[in-house]
Amino acid sequence: MNLIPFRTKRTSGIDAGNMATLADFRNEMNRLFEGFFSRPLMMPTWFEQAEPGQWMPAIDMSEDESKICVRAELPGMGPDDVDVSVSEDRLVITGEKKTESATGGNGWAHRESHHGSFTRAIPLPEAVDPSQVTARYDKGVLTVELTKSPTAASRKVPVQMGG
Amino acid sequence: MTLSLTTTAPEAEVARRQTPGEPTLTYQPHVDVCDTGSGLTIRADIPGASADSIDVAFEDGVLAVHAKVPARNLPARVLRQEYGIGDYRRSFRLGEGFDGAGISAEYRRGVLSIDVPRLAAVRPRKVAVRVANA
16 A cells, blocks of 8 residues: 555555455465365355356255264155265265245245255265265254265375385 | 143253253244134144144244254264254234144154134134125
């Protein structure tokens, strides 16, 4: 800012504010780029955002030694409305929440719930065995249990010592 | 499903919330409200509750919903937690003209549906127009 000599102290004060905003912006950009590579796990990451016109269910993910458990809040689904597919490193939950038609009267006075199709692709922290997956839907919560793949577990490589 | 016509006493509420091991957070469920003419249908997203832990109360024109959701037992390590587990609570001021005794509620697949009928006196009525034979 020293390169602009005609500015008064007052305006440079405002500029300092702008610089703070700019620093925030830079930090935010850094955070996004770091997120891209390190996948922060407590929030849906920016590349996981729902497509326009779609929504994304909130999830929980937890693990123990042998299993990964993913839960998704999906109230009001029918038995054929949810699809779960698993590859080695990814769990994809897709489906559609059917819009119930308003019957008679003045129709919907107020709507807050999610409707329409949704997709959620969840990167898994470890490789899983796609043949050993169970999915259960109960009281509006989808629970998917995945078994970690033992073959994909990291292998300890002994270091051979030369003479 | 219990349909009580009184609201929970606040003192009892405080006592319950101090019980260790119970969720202490309260969430507002998302709701859809549909005016059917003969009444209102309110649908609230309450995933994870059970029908006997949901209270629906109607008093002085206020419809109150309270649902207890049991805490989840998660295995060792939590990797993501995008939604909280706690009780759901929400109330609606409906005003006059609704039939408290006729309210019915149903819980299915995580969605609570409440039907609130209007009193017969205030329901929209279609009036047949007769042809006068002049």
